[in-house]
Amino acid sequence: MHRLCLALAALIAPGALAATGPPSPAGESPASSSSAGPPAAAAASAATTPDPDGSAASTLTEEVLVRARAPRPEDAAFATVVPADDLARRGADLSDLLRRVPGARVASYGGIGQFATVSLRGSTAEQVTLLIDGVPQNRALGGPVDLSTIPASQVAEVAVYRGFAPTALGLDGLGGAIDVRTRRPVDEVSSVAVDLVAGSLATARAAAGWGLPFADGSGGMRLALEAFRSDGDFVYLDTAGTIYEPSDDQQRTRANNDSSSFALQFQGVLDRVAGGALTFGLRGRTGEGGVPGPDSLPSETARLDEDAANLALGWTRGGWELAADGFGERTLFDDPDADLGVRRSQETRIGGAGLGAAWRGRAGAHHLLVRADARWERARVTDDALALPDRGGGTRTALSIAAEDALTLGRWTVAPALRWKGRDDRFVAGADGLLPPPATSGDDAWLDGKLAVAYAVGAADALRASAGRFSRDPSLVELFGDRGAVVGNPRLEPETGLKAELGYALGERDWGGWRLAGELVAFGSRIDDMILLWPNAQGVVVPRNIASAQLYGLEGSLALRVPGDLVFEAAGTLLRSQDTSGGFADGNPLPGRPGQEGFLAARWSPGRWQVGWELTYVGENSTDPLDQPRYRIPARTLNDAMLSCAVGRGFRVGLEVRNLFDVETRDVLRFPLPGRMVFASLSWAPGEGR
Amino acid sequence: MTRLLLLLATVAGGAACGGSYVPPSAPATGQPAAPLGRAFDLTVRLPFLELPEVPARGATLAVELEVDGVGDGRHGVTVRYDKAQAGGQQFDVLDLSGGDAELVENDGAWLIARLGPVQVAGTAFEYRLEGTTGPGGWVVAGSSRESQTGGEGTFNGSRRHRFAVACTDYASGGQVVLLEWREGGGLTVRDQVTEASSDPRLRLTRDALFVINGFSYDNLQRLDPAEEFATAWQAGTGPGSNPRDVALIESAKAYLSRYEPPFDDLLVIDPRGGARRGSIPLGPLAANPDGTPRPDEIAPVGDTVFVALQDIDRTFTRYGEGKLAVIDPRTDRVVGSVPLPGKNPVALRPLTGRDGRERIYVALAGIYPGLLPQELSGGVAVVDAGSRAFERWALDDDDAGGNVGGLELAGERLGYALVTDAAYVSRVVAFDPERAELRREVLRTPEYVGGIELDGGGVLAVAEASFFTPRVCLWRIPADPAGEETPLGCAAMPLPPVALEPLD
Structure with missing residues (x-):
């Protein structure tokens, strides 16, 4: 078994598959393609290839390399674009999609539909900027973005900028950036699509989309709905918190782990508005679910109720892009019996708006991009359970200006970028001034920047390097506290990071019908002034800039298409993290950063059938600052198997088994994850002829 | 294709690597807990002890005592030794008794009737300690007497x-x-x-x-x-x-x-x-x-x-x-x-x-x-x-x-x-x-x-x-x-x- 484990470790190591076949030029890219640098840049495309039975090709081959176009400034950075075409047909969500991305680490607190976060290259989840169609979702109030709130069926693809966020997206993201791109009206081939998924843990999802491209080619509209529910009542081992007493361990059914949601999205594109193209999108979601608590302290009654609405407008003409968005969110956390320690009925209302403008232009060999953004957010918190319900609120006004110049000199592309950002924060003390934060206002300005260099090797390959310094602003809670367990610290500095990456992108090659593409990237970063919540008195923590860390590693991905409709995909990450804070954990690896992660997938599409296998490997994972072996989560390998068949008239039926070998595991120490799950799906897309 | 199939087979075999998560566990002793005792550090002076390797008489022992229990009565004692000092030299102390003794406490009086035999520089002897404790029992001092010459010395020490x-x-x-x-x-x-x-x-x-x-x-x-x-x-x-x-x-x-x-x-x-x-x-x-x-x-x-x-x-x-x-x-x-x-x-x-x-x-x-x-x-x-x-x-x-x-x-x-x-x-x-x-x-x-x-x-x-x-x-x-x-x-x-x- 040890040999097998070593073999597996070797397999998932980045580049391990590089020797399986010599590269040769090709024209079709693999599924989770990396954006190749100049001159071959990857981009998602609507192109599909018909199957013999007339159905769409495997989604693994739906991306097409777009060649012979001008290089874009963001091409100099490494990114992974993962199409999500079959996500709606699977018992999976955005978390599962991101597990396929090298460098991405998903932490799930309870399985499908439950709170989950993502980090990149060992960052914290808060350091990752997450956008939906280019609109930032990170909130000034604080905290990471919950991946489970993004409806799976509405995702068209995910672009993961593992090292550096592109200037086109605002050049923000100390820990990289992820842009979730939803389905657009002009992408829709079929006018109607319905996907039904049902399976283990009483999980069910129904999604419907109606796309209407205008007949005159002037744009289109799309309406999408998704309803989701899951009981989440899987079985796990509860140790009762007594590590010295195994006799009280028992198998327990996860209680209060249910979730349900309904999401709506309406989008439109009008290509001829004031000489440009106007896009608009309205998204709404309401969700409700249990907050189950840690393993040995299951909460029976704590619930979370969330409502959110977003409106986005965009206008593009020539090199100009204008964007505006607004959002409103309401979150109610209710713990009437104080199952999680304190009775709460806390309502948080957040609203905000953003304006952005970008200009792209060319002057000789210079490809210029300038982008300016202004955002305003407001938060207000009340808790009706408390003696003083008004917990205060605050606003943040932020302005940023980013500029990038991609200079093309023969095979070389040099792209320096700078971003200036400033913010002004105002806080309103709650309870008629009885609960003042340490300060009621503050402002700061900061300069971030990067330099990216790419060298085109031959017709398809590129050598790329980037280095830069980025930052994360303290959140409003970190600055001003929450008038509860967190005391604000208005003296906080932004978290900062020096980052660099160097890698080789292998453009797709065709070698006797075997098509191969991939990349191998070395990366490193030093993060300083990390904000840590540190206890200061009875039941109180204070955010402080006291932590720092070094992270470095290798990541790679490879895709191989074999004649006979067989596609292989591999991605892997080797990560070394080290606490350099000078504190008690100095020198130890950071918790929650496995040293090795890998993903392997194989898909075979004979005729009307599609057969798939996915393997996710997560190496041993430290969970405590001292990296004690007892608290490590051991390495695990999870296997998922899929089978689907086009049955005619646009129908496709599918069967999926997730966690095939019923491995009991968890991403976060005291939050167990489900074992084996089985899902069945029925999809109907008459326009695709399935 | 064959290589790929072999690869797949290897990967599938690797599916069992790592296995399920097992929550942290640790072994308990499985025995009833003993009562908390006290630890003393003593300096025992034996001025008449003769050691063949040392021209001058006398030796000083550094003794650690773990006393079972608190208060008046008879208590088991576990004895450990650091080096002995004699004639400006250091010598190992070999405890031939197995390291056990008995302490009798009574209203501040302190008696260990027999310690040892111990062997220092080739010489074996027993000794006894008798003294009184200070306020709260945190210090102790008194007389020592060894079996080789019957000579009397002193000891003092403190509770750790x-x-x-x-x-x-x-x-x-x-x-x-x-x-x-x-x-x-x-x-x-x-x-x-x-x-x-x-x-x-x-x-x-x-x-x-x-x-x-x-x-x-x-x-x-x-x-x-x-x-x-x-x-x-x-x-x-x-x-x-x-x-x-x-x-x-x-x-x-x-x-x-x-x-x-x-x-x-x-x-x-x-x-x-x-x-x-x-x-x-x-x-x-x-x-x-x-x-x-x-x-x-x-x-x-x-x-x-x-x-x-x-x-x-x-x-x-x-x-x-x-x-x-x-x-x-x-x-x-x-x-x-x-x-x-x-x-x-x-x-x-x-x-x-x-x-x-x-x-x-x-x-x-x-x-x-x-x-x-x-x-x-x-x-x-x-x-x-x-x-x-x-x-x-x-x-x-x-x-x-x-x-x-x-x-x-x-x-x-x-x-x-x-x-x-x-x-x-x-x-x-x-x-x-x-x-x-x-x-x-x-x-x-x-x-x-x-x-x-x-x-x-x-x-x-x-x-x-x-x-x-x-x-x-x-x-x-x-x-x-x-x-x-x-x-x-x-x-x-x-x-x-x-x-x-x-x-x-």
Whole structure:
């Protein structure tokens, strides 16, 4: 078994598959393609290839390399674009999609539909900027973005900028950036699509989309709905918190782990508005679910109720892009019996708006991009359970200006970028001034920047390097506290990071019908002034800039298409993290950063059938600052198997088994994850002829 | 294609790598815990001993004694030797007896009739020690007599100051560390004595040492001093019960306070294995709207047990006035309560006064700033245990300058309080409980202070839960309350220390 484990470790190591076949030029890219640098840049495309039975090709081959176009400034950075075409047909969500991305680490607190976060290259989840169609979702109030709130069926693809966020997206993201791109009206081939998924843990999802491209080619509209529910009542081992007493361990059914949601999205594109193209999108979601608590302290009654609405407008003409968005969110956390320690009925209302403008232009060999953004957010918190319900609120006004110049000199592309950002924060003390934060206002300005260099090797390959310094602003809670367990610290500095990456992108090659593409990237970063919540008195923590860390590693991905409709995909990450804070954990690896992660997938599409296998490997994972072996989560390998068949008239039926070998595991120490799950799906897309 | 199929087969085979997650576990000793003993460091002078390798007569032995049990009577002793000194040279000491002896204590008299035989530089002999102990039994001195010549010498020594320290990583776990200070020998730390949760407290009650693992861990661990303080057993106290304190009532009965609703009680347990024997409900004594008494520290005084009730609702924003529940341990029933003149009692320290009356000094923390504005409604209150009534203030928190979160007493004229101000600066202050006056500041730090403890030998320990330099610092307190504390040094901890307990 040890040999097998070593073999597996070797397999998932980045580049391990590089020797399986010599590269040769090709024209079709693999599924989770990396954006190749100049001159071959990857981009998602609507192109599909018909199957013999007339159905769409495997989604693994739906991306097409777009060649012979001008290089874009963001091409100099490494990114992974993962199409999500079959996500709606699977018992999976955005978390599962991101597990396929090298460098991405998903932490799930309870399985499908439950709170989950993502980090990149060992960052914290808060350091990752997450956008939906280019609109930032990170909130000034604080905290990471919950991946489970993004409806799976509405995702068209995910672009993961593992090292550096592109200037086109605002050049923000100390820990990289992820842009979730939803389905657009002009992408829709079929006018109607319905996907039904049902399976283990009483999980069910129904999604419907109606796309209407205008007949005159002037744009289109799309309406999408998704309803989701899951009981989440899987079985796990509860140790009762007594590590010295195994006799009280028992198998327990996860209680209060249910979730349900309904999401709506309406989008439109009008290509001829004031000489440009106007896009608009309205998204709404309401969700409700249990907050189950840690393993040995299951909460029976704590619930979370969330409502959110977003409106986005965009206008593009020539090199100009204008964007505006607004959002409103309401979150109610209710713990009437104080199952999680304190009775709460806390309502948080957040609203905000953003304006952005970008200009792209060319002057000789210079490809210029300038982008300016202004955002305003407001938060207000009340808790009706408390003696003083008004917990205060605050606003943040932020302005940023980013500029990038991609200079093309023969095979070389040099792209320096700078971003200036400033913010002004105002806080309103709650309870008629009885609960003042340490300060009621503050402002700061900061300069971030990067330099990216790419060298085109031959017709398809590129050598790329980037280095830069980025930052994360303290959140409003970190600055001003929450008038509860967190005391604000208005003296906080932004978290900062020096980052660099160097890698080789292998453009797709065709070698006797075997098509191969991939990349191998070395990366490193030093993060300083990390904000840590540190206890200061009875039941109180204070955010402080006291932590720092070094992270470095290798990541790679490879895709191989074999004649006979067989596609292989591999991605892997080797990560070394080290606490350099000078504190008690100095020198130890950071918790929650496995040293090795890998993903392997194989898909075979004979005729009307599609057969798939996915393997996710997560190496041993430290969970405590001292990296004690007892608290490590051991390495695990999870296997998922899929089978689907086009049955005619646009129908496709599918069967999926997730966690095939019923491995009991968890991403976060005291939050167990489900074992084996089985899902069945029925999809109907008459326009695709399935 | 063949290579790819082989590859796939290998990958599929690798699917079994790693396997399922198994929660952390650790072995307990599986034996009943022994009572806590005492450690002494002795210097034994044998001036007439003749060693063939040494021209001059006489030798000095450095002896470590582990004494089972406390108080008058016969106690087993485990003996260890450091090097012997003779004629300016050092010699190994070989204990031929196996290292066991017997100590007889009687009203301050101290006798070990036979030690050894031991062999030093080729010479074997036995010896005896007879002396008397000083105040509190922390020093001992007397005569020695060896069997080789029958010559008489002297010996003196002191009891080692030992503290159990509970440290936490604030995330996944913690550990118990043993901190020792010996006269002339400085500080030593023994890490990882046993595992604990990330929310640990410690309690030595009579001669039993417990780790109380709080909210979301909800269990009690008993440590065995005879097994290097390894965990003898661990028992759950109920999911979400948040145990806070334990008190040994008799050899087969202990009380454990369960802070969280719906438990709200004193759990009656068997301290030999944690088996539950009953419950003493405390909810009826609560005055807050939720009826949650929030029992915290327990203090047995004479034939009565007092329990601090914080009387805070489930949101921690509605406080009743603090009170002491009065328990009759013979019937396991509440027999009364003592209203306190402030909120949030967090520490109880019984003290017998010069007038012979038993009093309980109660640290009333008031309300820390956070969910509510800061409220300094407390300090240190004195309760007469006999009349079960508030007597007077020993320290006003307005005078102290912040919330009083910890309390230790050296006597009626000297106490120590842990005070946190509105800016979360912590101070350890010495005060005069009799006159309710601040005496001086011992320590001021912006770091979180996990606790203060004073042992019976007059050593004050302060746990600083600093991120960069987690440590425990010791002071020798003055014999004269008006004097100054003498720093004894600080010991680095592997993790931030959040609880202390003197092992005496």
